[in-house]
Amino acid sequence: MELSSLVRKLGHELAEIRERSLKTILFKLDHNLISYADLVHEKVLFLNLLEWFNFPVVPIKDEVLNFVNSLIKHPPAAQRMVEIGAVEFFSQLRPSVDPNLQAIIDGIVDGLFFLPSGLPSSSLSVCYETQSQPSELFIGYFCQGRSHLPQLEIPPKRTVVKCLKFSTFPWLTLTSTDRHVLSSNESSLRSNNQSLIWSTCELLQDVIMQDFPAEIFLQRPKIVQSLLSLLNLAFGGDGRHRLALQAVSCLQQLCIFLRSRLNFHRDPSFSSTEQGTASQNSSISYCQETRGPPRSQNPSPGSSSPRPSVIGRTVQRPRGDGQDWDAASSSGNSTQANANSRISLHSPLDVAHIDLPVIEYEDTLELQMKQFSLPQFCVSILENAIPLLRTGSKRVTMEVLELLVEDMFLIGDAISENVWEDDSLFALELKDKLLLVLDLLGETILYHKSNISAEQPEVMLVHHRMAFISISLFTVRLLQILLPVEKASKVLQKSLLNALFILSLDVSFSLEYPSIYESIAVYLEQMSTENYSIYKQASEAAYSIECTCSFMVEVHKKGDKNLSELVELADQALSSLPYHQHFPLLQEYIHICSNIWKSAEANSLLQAEGQKVLLHLLSHPSLNIKAEAYHCCLEVVKDCLGIPNIAKPVSSICHGVHFLLHPKVLYEICTFGLQEDKNECLIT
Numbered sequence: 001m002e003l004s005s006l007v008r009k010l011g012h013e014l015a016e017i018r019e020r021s022l023k024t025i026l027f028k029l030d031h032n033l034i035s036y037a038d039l040v041h042e043k044v045l046f047l048n049l050l051e052w053f054n055f056p057v058v059p060i061k062d063e064v065l066n067f068v069n070s071l072i073k074h075p076p077a078a079q080r081m082v083e084i085g086a087v088e089f090f091s092q093l094r095p096s097v098d099p100n101l102q103a104i105i106d107g108i109v110d111g112l113f114f115l116p117s118g119l120p121s122s123s124l125s126v127c128y129e130t131q132s133q134p135s136e137l138f139i140g141y142f143c144q145g146r147s148h149l150p151q152l153e154i155p156p157k158r159t160v161v162k163c164l165k166f167s168t169f170p171w172l173t174l175t176s177t178d179r180h181v182l183s184s185n186e187s188s189l190r191s192n193n194q195s196l197i198w199s200t201c202e203l204l205q206d207v208i209m210q211d212f213p214a215e216i217f218l219q220r221p222k223i224v225q226s227l228l229s230l231l232n233l234a235f236g237g238d239g240r241h242r243l244a245l246q247a248v249s250c251l252q253q254l255c256i257f258l259r260s261r262l263n264f265h266r267d268p269s270f271s272s273t274e275q276g277t278a279s280q281n282s283s284i285s286y287c288q289e290t291r292g293p294p295r296s297q298n299p300s301p302g303s304s305s306p307r308p309s310v311i312g313r314t315v316q317r318p319r320g321d322g323q324d325w326d327a328a329s330s331s332g333n334s335t336q337a338n339a340n341s342r343i344s345l346h347s348p349l350d351v352a353h354i355d356l357p358v359i360e361y362e363d364t365l366e367l368q369m370k371q372f373s374l375p376q377f378c379v380s381i382l383e384n385a386i387p388l389l390r391t392g393s394k395r396v397t398m399e400v401l402e403l404l405v406e407d408m409f410l411i412g413d414a415i416s417e418n419v420w421e422d423d424s425l426f427a428l429e430l431k432d433k434l435l436l437v438l439d440l441l442g443e444t445i446l447y448h449k450s451n452i453s454a455e456q457p458e459v460m461l462v463h464h465r466m467a468f469i470s471i472s473l474f475t476v477r478l479l480q481i482l483l484p485v486e487k488a489s490k491v492l493q494k495s496l497l498n499a500l501f502i503l504s505l506d507v508s509f510s511l512e513y514p515s516i517y518e519s520i521a522v523y524l525e526q527m528s529t530e531n532y533s534i535y536k537q538a539s540e541a542a543y544s545i546e547c548t549c550s551f552m553v554e555v556h557k558k559g560d561k562n563l564s565e566l567v568e569l570a571d572q573a574l575s576s577l578p579y580h581q582h583f584p585l586l587q588e589y590i591h592i593c594s595n596i597w598k599s600a601e602a603n604s605l606l607q608a609e610g611q612k613v614l615l616h617l618l619s620h621p622s623l624n625i626k627a628e629a630y631h632c633c634l635e636v637v638k639d640c641l642g643i644p645n646i647a648k649p650v651s652s653i654c655h656g657v658h659f660l661l662h663p664k665v666l667y668e669i670c671t672f673g674l675q676e677d678k679n680e681c682l683i684t
Contacts, residue, residue: 442496
C-alpha cells in the first residue's frame, strides 16, 4: 500500500479506518520500512493529524499526540505545522483532553516554538526520491539492495514532560505602539532615578497591567526581569527599600491577573474576570460573545484586524494594549496613556477607511524562545522574593508573604507533583531550583527561630515570632502542593528538615494550626526516623503532663467525681511522672483506689482498671516514684487501721484497705517490694 494512500485514509470518516491507517504508519516507522523524511513531504498528513480530533469519535489520542511529538522534531514538519496553525489548534484543544494528554500537548507546543535543526533539505529530498521509485526494484520488505541508500535516522522517542500542568499562553502579536509602551516602561525601570522608577511602578499597576493581557509580560519578560531585580533593593538604605515594595506590589498584581487569564483560557464561558482594579475596557475582560448573546451578522469593527485578541481570535483591535470590542462598551473612560493609541470609529461602514495599527516585523521565533513559561515565572519569584523575608522589616515581610501566597496559587496551577520523578531537561532544571527554594525557606525559618530570645527587644521578639509562624505556614502549604509525602525522604533539604523538626516541637503552633501540624508530622516521619521518634516522645510527654493537670483539677472539685475518668487520666499521666515528679498525684490516686474498693457493690471493671494503674506505680522503674507509692499505701493503711478508728465497726475499717488485699497486689508487694530498702516503712 502506498504511503499517500495511508495518509489520505487518516482523514476517513470511519474511525476504524483512521485508526488502522495510523497504526500501519507507526508499524512501518518502527520497522524502518519508511522514515520520517518520507512523511514530511505528505502535506495532507499534517492536516489530517489535526482533523483527527475534530471527528465525533476520537480513538487512540495518546498515540496520535506522541506521533505528532516525534514528527515535529524534523524542521520541515515543524514548519508545516506552524504554517497551518497547529500552535493555536493545540492551545484550544488542550483544555478538552485528559491531564496526562495535556502534558504531551505542552511538549508539542514547546517543540513548535523551538524548531530543531534537522538534516539538510537535500538529504530529505534524496531519501524521498529513492523511496518513491518503482517497487519492482526491490523484492520484499527487507531487501539487502536498499542498504546502500541514504536513510534518515529514526528519532528516539521524545521524553514526555510530566512536570507541567500549564506551560505557556497562546502567543499574542503586538503592534509597534504596544511594543513602544512596553519598551518605554522597561527602560524606566532600569533608570537610576528613584522617582522615575516609583512612578513607573505606579503606572504599571494603574494602567499598563490593566490594559495589556497579563501573559504579555511573560511573553516579553523584560519588565518582569526588571521588577525581580528591583527586589534586591530591599536591603538598601536611603529609602530604596520602598522601590522593592513597589516591585513586590507589581508582581503580586501580575500574579492575580495571570490567575484570571489562566482561568479564562481553561474555560472562557465559565471564567469571570471581574477585578476591582480593572478598567472597563481592560484587556483582561473576555469577549462579548462568550458572556452575552451572539452578535448579528452585520459587518462590525471586530472583523478585519490582523491582531489576535486576548483569546487568540482575529478581531478588530484599534489599540494593542486594550480590548475595546471585547468589553461591554468601547466608549468608557480611558487613561491618558491609552488615549493616543485608540482610534475613534464612528460607524462600522467606515472600517475600510481606517488606518489600522502597523504591525512591524518581529522575529517571533526568537521572542518565543526568550519568553517565560508560567512555571519559570513562579519559581523566579520564589528565588528572588524569599531572601527578602530576612530583612528585619515587618512591612517587607508581610507584603512579600502576600506575593508568595499569590505565587503559590499559580504554582498549583502550573507545576505538577511529578516534577520530582520527571527526567526531562526542563524538569531537572526546575527541580534544582525548587530544591534551592526549599533550602532557602528552611534557613529562613531557622533564622527567625534563632532570634526569638529574651535578649531581643519586645518589638523584634514579636516580629521574629510572627515571621517564624507565617513563613512556616507558607512553607508547609507549598510542600503540600508540590511534594507528595512518599517522596519527601528523597527531596527535602537538611535545613528544611531541621525547621520542620523544630516546628514539630512547638506546642503553641500545634494548638493554633492543628491541620498544618499534622502535615508536619507526616513529612517528618518520612524524612527522619530519629527526629520523628523524638517528636513522638515529646508529644506523648506533653499530652501526659496535660492529663496530670486535668487530673489534679478534677480531683479537687467539690461534689461527686467521675471515678472512671479520673482513673483514665491517671493512667495517661504516668508517662510524664518521671519528668515532673508531682507526688500529690500519687497520694490522690491511691486514695481514689481505696474509695473504689470500699463498696461491696463496686464496679468490677473500674476496680480492674484502677488496679492496673496501681500495679504500674508499685513496680515503677523510678525508685523515687516507687518508694512514694509504697509510702502512700502505708499512709492509707495507717488511716484505716490506726488508733483513731478503734471505735468504728470492724467491717468498715477493712474496706479501706481492700485494694491492697487483691492477690496481684499482694504478690507484687511480697515478691518485689520487700527487696527494696526504701520500702522498710511498709514492712514495719
